[in-house]
Each structure stands twice: as C-alpha cells, then as structure tokens.
Amino acid sequence: MLDKLEKIFIDNGYHIVKYVKDLDDCPCKQSMVKAIHFDDVAVKFFKKYVINDFLKSNDLLFLMPKKNEIHFVEMKRAEGIDCADFWGKYYHSEGIKNKNIHSIFVLISIASTYNIDRDFYAYFFDNTYPNKVRIRTSIVCNLPSHQMPFMFYLTAGGSGINFHENLRGEVDIIDCNTFEKYFLNTY
16 A cells, blocks of 8 residues: 555655755754655645645654555754653643654545555554554754764653654654664665
C-alpha cells in the first residue's frame, strides 16, 4: 500500500525531496540525508485545494514501503535548553501529538484525492488489518551528548508516562548521529 502512496506522491508533484540540512531550523547542519520535506508537501496540497492551512505538519516524511513504515521527523534545535525542559516542551506536549494527527490527515487527504484503495484507511487505523502500517515519529535534536541517555530513559517509558498509546504511533528523541545512520540511504 505504501508503494501506491509513494507513486501518488511522485506522479502528482508531492515527492519534494531535499537535503535535511537545508531546513531553516535544522539541528543537523552537516547531514547528508535527503527526505521528503513534508511541510512543503502540506503547503502545496493546501494551496492546490484551497484548504485553510491551520494544520501543522511534521518537518519531514520518510515513506518506507519495504519496511511497511511511515516515519515522520520533527527537527528541533536545543541550544540553551536542558534535557527536562526539552522533554516537556517537545515530547510530552500536545504539539507533537497534534502534528502527527494533522500529518496523518494530510496523507489520507492526498491519498483520497487521488483515489487510492478503500483499504488504505484500514491500513492506518484498523489494528486487525493484516499489514497495518507502522507509524513512527522521531524528534531530532542537538542536545549535548551527556543529556541524551536521560532522554532515552524518558522516552522509553522510564518516566511512567505512556505517551505512545495516545498517539497512534511511536515517538522517540534521537540525536543527529543516530538520525544520520538510520536515514542516510532512504532517498
């Protein structure tokens, strides 16, 4: 199903792939990763169909048909912010949850506009669907390396707060090196 969505993106001009380091607020200024700039996709879709752009989309999108995975990425610079403040502001806030919900809405809107299969909706939301897509989100930041272990502890559930169940996806906070290793050869 993701291969069909990727084809819709390519055929209709939504496959807007750029270097990540070219994002205005990118914390990974040396990155050689290319990604779909999802903010640009959303703006293009909103303008084409005269939709109010009140929706807040994630910065990047990786469509990974071979892994049956959609991966949203939010880039956040963390200069002058300590770990606990960063976690509270970006991870444990309504902001990332809303951006994910809005981003999924944009994907579904694009898919339905171009008549993708009816099963596409079950593919996202029906837990009984045999090959349900895995939706993941990473917040990529440039927190100092000595603060990242504490961040991994918080996002792995060490805080006792199960944020993942409320999101319909998985969220983690990673540093630029981890981001680079995971996504370097995606596009």
